[in-house]
Amino acid sequence: MNTKPSADELFERRISYPDFEPQARFARLVGLDDHKQRLTKMLGLLVNPAGLEAWAKRHHPGAQKLLDIVLRRPPLVVLAGDVGSGKTELAETVGDAVARQEGIEITLLPLSLATRGQGRVGEMTQLLSAAFDYTAAEATKLKSASGRARGAVILLVDEADALAQSREAAQMHHEDRAGVNAFIRGVDRLASARLPAAVIMCTNRLSALDPAVRRRAAEVLSFSRPNDEQRRQVLTDCLQPLGFSRANIDALVAATGAKTGAHEFGFTFSDLTQRLVPAIVLAAYPGAAADPATALHIAKTMAPTPPFQDGRPGERIQR
Ligand SMILES: Nc1ncnc2c1ncn2[C@@H]1O[C@H](COP(=O)(O)OP(=O)(O)OP(=O)(O)O)[C@@H](O)[C@H]1O
Ligand SMILES: [Mg+2]
Incomplete structure (x- = not known):
């Protein structure tokens, strides 16, 4: 128990960018343009602080003090929000955008706290x-x-719900508090050494985010279910190539939205890509072409994943 875990034990894999596969996944993410841009810029600055200095020299000479404030922000971004909304997907692919923007190699070290x-x-x-x-x-x-x-390193602390539990929550177990403290210490250490490293934390519990973690975050980006327009885009990307018309897709957009009386919430992004679209394909395979009427029937009978119940500090991991 006192031996330090090795890199292989800590991280199931390490991902290096640039690479084509994450580039395509990043491009496929719908409705996250603002998040993509902010995250890419922030990570880019960590890797290349001289970029901001060059910008200031050109536009705001004499603003050195201001630059320090921006550059001294702790290298932490929190991605928080509903299930299946692109947090892990964005965290695992943004490194590619930064690597291309800065012309360097970036390594992602993914640590999931859910299974560990x-x-x-x-x-x-x-x-x-x-x-x-x-x-x-x-x-x-x-x-x-x-x-x-x-080059630069991104540490991804995924499924960090236990860490997002507020230290103020009365029920918080001593061990969770120690975990939060270890996390904060780690972020502070990377910041004070001014290393080309950043931390991305993903959690479902935005409202329970520890105040000390929130204070350190350079950005807290929130994620939610797709609106009509975003569902239309995901469904069009997947189903237009199968010959579905605009009207066919509109019917699916309506069927996957929130409904009063039934479920008051719509489908998540992952409900669309990981459940609905595969079900439509498998219903037709292998004998026939995918059919819009069957697709609509499937969408109407499929229940969306319920939203994550945030703000339940009493809920704890079983030990
Ligand atoms: N914004 C999006 N645009 C298109 N597809 C998306 C989007 N968000 C999620 N998806 C699809 O849903 C899948 C699951 O997304 P992801 O694993 O990133 O969810 P998450 O937010 O990390 O959820 P959880 O909180 O359950 O971990 C993705 O692989 C992708 O297919
Ligand atoms: Mg995830």
């Missing part, structure tokens, strides 16, 4: 400390004296 750190007391704290140690070591190798790093 639920065992023995102290395990989550130990996992987090080790993950930050590893991230800091990797980023130190990439730092350069010139102000432009040779």
Whole structure:
């Protein structure tokens, strides 16, 4: 228990950018243009603080103090919101956009807390400390004296609901608090060393986000279910190539929206891409072409995933 987990034990895999596969996944994400832009810019600045200095020299000479404020922000972004809304997908692919923008290589180290750190007391704290140690070591190798790093590391702390539990919540277990503290310490360490490293935290519990975590976040980006227009876009991307007309798709858009009396919430992005579209395809396979009438029937009988019940600090992981 005292031996430090190795990199292989901490992260199931590491992802390097640029790469075509994440580039295509990033482009496919609907309705997140603003999030994409803010995240890419923020991560870009961490890697290349000299970029902001060049910008200031051109537009705002003498604004050095202001630059320090921007550049000293802790390198933390929180992606928070409903299930199946693109948090993990954006976190796993934004590195590609940054790598291309800055012309450097970026590595993502993904740590999921949902499947890990639920065992023995102290395990989550130990996992987090080790993950930050590893991230800091990797980023130190990439730092350069010139102000432009040779590369950068993104630590993804996914499914971090236990960490988002407010430290103020009375029910919060001692161990969770230790986990939150380890997380905050880790972020502070990366910030004070000015390493080319950033942390992305994903959680479903925006309202329960710990105040100390929220205070450090350079950005808190919130994610929600798709509106009519966004559902139309996802469905058009998937179903237009199968020959579905605009009217066919409009009917599906209506069938997958919120309904008074039935379910008061619509389909999530993942309900559309991971349940509805595959069901439409499988209903037709292998004998026939996909058929809009059957597709509509499937959509009408499929129940959307209920929203995550936020703000239940009493709900705890079983130990
Ligand atoms: N904005 C989006 N545009 C298009 N497809 C999306 C979008 N968001 C999610 N999807 C689809 O849903 C799948 C699941 O998304 P993702 O894993 O990112 O959800 P999440 O927000 O991390 O959910 P959870 O909170 O359950 O972990 C994606 O692989 C993608 O197919
Ligand atoms: Mg996720």
